[in-house]
Amino acid sequence: MAKKQTAGRDNLGEFAPQFAALNDDVLFGEVWSRESELSPRDRSMITCASLITQGVPQIEAHLKMAKQNSVTKEEIVELITHVAFYTGWPKAWSAFSLAKEIFDEA
Template identity: 60%
Template sequence: MKKVTAGRDALGEFAPKFAELNDDVLFGEVWSRETQLSTRDRCMITVTALMSKGILDQSLKYHILNAKNNGITAEEMAEILTHAAFYAGWPNAWAAFRMAKEVYADDNE
C-alpha cells in the first residue's frame, strides 16, 4: 500500500498529531497489518461501516475508490451496498450508490 499523506496535507500545520495518527497509524499500521484480512477485505468492511454510520461524505467516496483500486468490481460493490442496505438503511444505500456510480462511471466508457 502506498504511503498516505492526506492527514498531513489537510491538517499538518493545524493538528499535526492527528495528521500523524491518520497517516502513520490508521493508514500505515492498521491498514497494512499482515493478518487474516486482505486489503480488499478491509475495503469492504470500511465501506460498509461508513455507510452504516451514515458517513456519506467524501470519506465514503474515498473508500469506495480505494475498494475499486484494491480489486472490488462495480458488480461486487453493488452487491455489497445492496446487502448492507437492509442493515444500514435504505437512504444510506441510495447515497452510497450515487457515490459508487460516480467512482465506477469510467468503467462503462
C-alpha cells in the same frame, strides 16, 4: 503493499498534527499494512460497509480506494444492497450515487 497515505498531513497537518500523524502512520501505516491478517481488498470492503452505515462523506474516498484495491463493481453493488437492510434505504441511495460515479469511470 498498501500505498503510503499522506491525507492526514496534507489536509490537517498544521491544524491538527497529532491527529494527522495517527491517521497516516497508525491507521494507514500500521493497521492497513497488516496484509497477512486481511488484504487491502477485504479491508476496503469492511471499511466501505462501515462508512455506509454511518452515512459519512469519507465513503467517497474509500469507494475509490476499494476500486484501486480490486473490489469489483458487482461486489460493491452487492455490498451496498446488503447493508441497505441494516442501515437504511437513504444511506444506500447515497452510496449508490457515489459508487455509480466511481465504478462507471473508465
